Amino acid sequence: MNNQQINGYRFNSFFKGVAMNDSVRLIMVGGFLGAGKTTLLWEAARLLSQRGEMVGLITNDQAPGLVDTTFLSWTGSRVEEVAGSCFCCNFEGMIEAVQKLRNDGAGIILAEPVGSCTDLVATIIRPVLQLHPWIELKELSVMADPGRLAEILDPVENGMLHRDAAYILRLQLQEADRIVIGKSDSLSDSDIKAIRERLTGEFPDTALSILSSFSGNGLHQWLADVLTGPGPMKGQRPDSQTPGMDVDYDRYAQGEAVLGWLNAVVTLHHEKTGKTAISEIESHSDCHESSFKLLVENFMSEMKSLLKDPVPLEIGHLKTCVTWKKGMILSNLTALDREPDFRCREFPQNLSLMEETDIKANPEDIKVNGTACATADGLENESASLTINARVQTDPDTLARIVERAIEKAVQASAMRGEIVSFTSLKPGRPCPTHRYGV
Known part of the structure; x- marks a missing residue:
């Protein structure tokens, strides 16, 4: 593998020159707590930096003092932390972080919303598309821990994960442009086949990536697909004529509050x-x-x-x-x-x-x-x-x-x-x- 090509995609044509104009590419990676988002962002930032790209990262949490911010700072990339509320409830704080990173020269920004956050298409993707056209949004990736999938897709009354928390996970998968299953190095071939069949059956209009951030298997392909893809397909029409996802905010709030x-x-x-x-x-x-x-x-x-x-x-x-x-x-x-x-x-x-x-x-x-x-x-x-x-x-x-x-x-x-x-x-x-x- 060289700096010009990864898994058949020629990267130099779109990695270079991004930071020389006013636009910036924003890759949003959502997903529930423990799915592996931060490790994916670390490896993606490392891979992009090896190709000469200036990378920025944005972390997000309900309170300051994030392990993620400490960890990602060691990539050498610029890191901004939006603390005190989720991106959707502090939209201007998120935009300010993007602006700071762009002003520092970042051409690609990787952002990780709070792990219990959902309804991102209506509260982040569509507002960005309509209000901030200088931000080039890429498709929304949502990570899921393969060990949690059964609790998400087939919740039970006495499951370890609270049903309202599982409800949030289900919504996250539902609104994704691309579902990303991490930790593939812990899965057998039969496990991967079963996961692929179940998710493509449940979410037929959603792309699927299965990868391991540790081994790198599937990571390059995911990054190439996101950067060369059409952008956030489920948020392309940010107008009143496009119905949003049906979200029970009472249950959503309870899922976070548990x-x-x-x-x-x-x-x-x-x-x-x-x-x-x-x-x-x-x-x-x-x-x-x-x-x-x-x-x-x-x-x-x-x-x-x-x-x-x-x-x-x-x-x-x-x-x-x-x-x-x-x-x-x-x-x-x-x-x-x-x-x-x-x-x-x-x-x-x-x-x-x-x-x-x-x-x-x-x-x-x-x-x-x-x-x-x-x-x-x-x-x-x-x-x-x-x-x-x-x-x-x-x-x-x-x-x-x-x-x-x-x-x-x-x-x-x-x-x-x-x-x-x-x-x-x-x-x-x-x-x-x-x-x-x-x-």
Whole structure:
């Protein structure tokens, strides 16, 4: 594979020159919590940057302090975070983020709405098409976790995922131009065949991609299809004559409200010396051998134990990210009956999309909500930082107590001391879109 051609598509003809005019290409990737959206965006940004494209990314959540923003910042791409509400309820905030990234030179922008957000065609796609023609929207991709499909397509009364949350997932698939099934490396050939048959039967007018962001299988094809495709077909006529999707906003609001949302940032210190934990382990080249890996494992283990007893509380998504001078450790858990996965990344030495002047001008370089992640030259006063995002079927107060207890036990078992620098738990309010076209 070279820079000119991927899976039969010649990329140079449409990758080059995009940022030289006033337009910008916007790829929206929706889907429920834990579907794999952020990993897909990471790999897509990496692939585009390898071809010389300036890439921007937009993350979105009900509160600041996102693991996604920290993680994606390490691509070297520009990252904007729209926090406090979903894109649809803060439409102007999303447009402002697109404008900032375009002004910084981005030619392609990858955006990830809140995982519990739906009705995107009426509240985002059509308003953008009508109000902001300088944004070249590509087709709406919606990711789905293959392990959740049965709960979405055949919901049951006593299922682990609340029926109103499953209702949101169903709507997300219904409005997609392209359904993207991730984690294909965990599926057998027969699984893939069954998924393909079921989805094409349920959604015959919707394109389907099955891929693995980890192995790269199917990733290039998805990106080529999106960039060369006709755009958001289900939002092409943003007028009153085109009926929108029938959405029960009461049930939609309940589907979001059954989840408690929590974002926290913890600064880590070594218990014995009082030094920041980074100074104790920065000589470890293999992050699997570091005490950070142990801390993350302990935290995930404590969370699973506390969420199972006395009554199982299903997980929408549980993410953690430990960042220090030389790397990061990410962990994800997407259901209570699964095991968490762990990924380690060294700090990228070649920030191909970050201007050198930016690193020198700001000694804290990549910074997320006041927490320094790393710089190319290193930071003398940098602290190791643990970021936690938890979305669980319980009330915010219960979730807060569980997370606080898990933090306490994990840092103690890892011979560290944790200082909570930000902690937010909430229940999402009723969605109130800025615009809703075609309904």
